[in-house]
Amino acid sequence: MSANHLVESLDSKRLEGSILTLDLSLLFIGLLCLGLVTLLADYAYMLYIHRKLPPGPIPLPLIGNTHLLPENKPWIYFEALAKQYDSPVITFWIGRNPTIWINDAWAASELLDKKAALYASRPRMLVFSELSGVGQYNLVNMYYGDRWRVHRKLTHQGVGLQQVRKYRGFQNNESQVMAFNILHDPERFVTHMERYATSVVSIIGFGRRVASISDPLITQVLAIMQRAAELNVPGKSFPMIMETFPWLAKFPKRIAPWLKPFGKGGRGSAFYYALADEANKTSQQEPCYVKQLFREAPKYNLIPTEIASLTGNLFGAGSDTSSSTLVTFALACCAFPETLPAAWEELDRVVGSHRSPSWEDEPHLPYVKAFVKEVFRWRSVAIIGGQPHSPTKDDYWKGYLIPKNSWVQGNTWAIHHNEREFPEPDRFNPNRFLCDSSDSRPFPNDKGYMTFGWGRRVCSGQGLAEQGTFISIARLLWAFRIEKARNKDGQEVPVDIFAYTNGLNMRPEPFSCSIVPRSEPIRDTIVAEGKEALLELSVYDGETKYTLSQFYEKPNVG
Template identity: 70%
Template sequence: MVSKSIDSCQTNANSRKPPGPTPWPIVGNTPLLPDTKPWIYFEALSKSLNSPVITFWIGRNPTVWINDCWTATEILEKKASVYSSRPRMVVFTELTGMYQSNLVTMFYGDRWRVHRKLTHSGVGLQQVRKYRDFQNDESKVIAYELLRTPDKYVAHFERYATSVVSIIGFGRRVASIDDPIITEVIAVMQKAADLNVPGKTFPMLFETFPYLARLPPDLFPALFQGLGKRRRGQEFFHALAEEAHQRDPEAPCYANQIYAEQPKYDLRPLEISSLAGNLFGAGADTSSSTLVTFVLACVAFPETLTRAWEELDRVVGHHRSPAWEDEPSLVYVKAFVKEVFRWRSVAIIGGQPHAPVSDDTWNGYVIPKGTWTQGNVWAIHHNDRDFPEPDRFDPERYLNGERARQFSNDRGYMTFGWGRRVCSGQGLAEQGTFITVARLLWGFNIHNAIDKNGKEIPVDINHYTNGLNWRPEPFACRFTPRSEDIRQAIEREGRQALEDLSVYDFESERIAQYLKKSKQDV
């Protein structure tokens, strides 16, 4: 598919847009899109054109893809005020009823500033340190549950990530992997992610032919039933926020902050739903997927674990798990976390697209106002100039010394986006991933599953889902406590964490009723 498109490429110098394939009438370059993982295609196209910025036409609309960290910084960071808006998104915004009601998709302006301010009051960098105690406790519960049911590690990660966000947002933890809120949240978030991947089939074909969106929904019953799930998710998040507020209007949770500001900013129910739901978008599906990728890396590259164990044994020992105070001394573990974010970034195309608020130029080319502008995180993190052997999981590339690499920002990765549209949950995700990865590295040897013949079952580091927030396809593995002292410490700390977290335990009759009705409506 790439070679086919390369044959039809031209520099487009006359049009003054960045280079790309010659667009066909009406359909543009849409037929050239691969069936899955278009970010790999755009990476190859960028290399073939010898340009970090390329133009690809979706129907009659040019889209710009940035495939290099230095160029992403130059365009999306240094010109953050220019690339602060969103393009028109027919599928994700208009067909799901989210037009100008959600921070994620809003055009840049006064209403966006209101939503950004409210979001920062919940998960901004100055706020997330307040959540360390219960985030740490929920992390301890992961390790505790892995002792009992290690085969359900994905479910434990999803429960953890959903529970942390639920405590922040609604003052209610998610205590069980069978809690229906997990299924609902993950399903809504993954559906939203699917509606952001460029494609040549429905529903993404609406981006190529936006006039089709004006046709009666009855002509596309299966399609609009799927989009309806996304709209029902908005109702679900509003129900969560409203229930939390009615249960205890004085409780220190994000839902009450929203309702306190509702009169001042004249927040509509759909806006309350979006503000509440964005917490899950910022920290539930993405955080759990990052932890699954961490496990895959441990299984596929076991040689990286030895140095982590040596550091953890020296700094922490076997009689307690890592604490926040250990972070400055856990140099290799912090590098390990950076490599998790870099190696298989969850938001593989950098989240939602940016759009310039006015015409802009790059390297003599024009990027018109409103152009869909996307950072290709896959290409950025797999540039072998910045990351030699990019598919190898190697934490040492982030350590000082001759193996260290330079990058265009201080973090060494671009997992959370850029500029004024950077992910609001970045701080929460980074601190939660650190403490959980440190604890699981300290507590377990994570290795290949064994088949019935006693042989190790290999894993495939490229077997990932296709959504915007991708994660490894299911794979089996083993979690073995590294020592008896560690096992006892995990059990002791896990029981204490459950006791400390019990203040957030309560049943939600309203949500149970909502989910029951939702199933009946399907």
């Protein structure tokens, strides 16, 4: 090859390389422009929709308002936003999805109760539902439809309002045992409350009680429930940031450390199914909810994951929330001792010291009933009203659009801390619920609180929780002086009424208190009733061979 031909060949290759580089550059610029146009078009659509929605902060492209979320207790932030925009219903964008927050009792009643059928569904919940491994097999997550009706019917067969009255006998006995245990070991009052609540639902579900505070069913079940509750609170860190950027959930788990906490999914489901299958085969007691589920399984084509979910929901409806409510009760006693003498006077007059309260006393204990209602109101456990609702079609509130399938959340904190209905809302005041009291205010429902949610998605365990909370609080008020602990110098140890956990089902952070019987005759009655209750409950004694740790490496059931 001559020198001229070599030069021409090199020039030709340089030209081809330049053209290729130019082509790649143009392609990159084209893709960049296309991406920018798509982003601008998408953002323009977000702003267009935003103008139709209830008021709220203007969203940014892609991230919406997620960057504005506080690290803890966003329900307080949403309450402040409602005041800032002077609107009880506000919009807050999680990524590209608008979420609607209801911060007023009357607006919640108007939308979620009066339009119960319209707001009976659930939105897509990536973290809590899809990544958990159970998704649409769990009543809590299910979209509204025929399968939801089946699960709701089966749930009512376990904890419906007509059913729970049948449980009063062992529920009362377990409450007596709780008082007996607290008498002998007051420092671990929280654990005794957890054992009580877990044992009641274990008897209902499995036909066996939880006799010891060391039973792994207590710590493991509550750990599952509390962890699940954390996966329902909007956030800007992992894992909740995946609600803003769903594509983060599509990475292979081997290269996505933020997905590793979810493991293979379904571990809790496998655990609950094993407990249910064991009880179905071995329990001779009634009630035994899981035996009923297995009898109904062929009729409704229930798969193991559904049986596990129905069983697990029973614990969610009755163990974590009920024990958290009782711990809040103890905190209120310590923080507001001025509310206790009226309860003691009423209990001494109606009940006396030689027996503890019963459900038959309830009509004659109006102040104690008001005390229980104020516990539900003051620090509601399901602080954002449980799982979000979702309308099955577009709806409107005061001319504002609430889009189909959007996330609609009742902010129970804001509802129960509205100065209009509850003056000085952080003050624990049972008089709010006495009809002839000057502290009473109008409310859109007869109960005077919205602790258990709304409409067709109201908490399935409401009847069981209200029934058990009344008898337990009445008994503990009757039995003990629950006061602030004292240090070695005899000075009171202060308690913090704002020190609560950050999950959907919030509970007080650990605190110390003094719990002593109110009199010697009452002490004797606590002991006598506790021993008798243990004898009556002995028919439910039993153990399980399963623990949650056994299922960490097992695949999903179903």
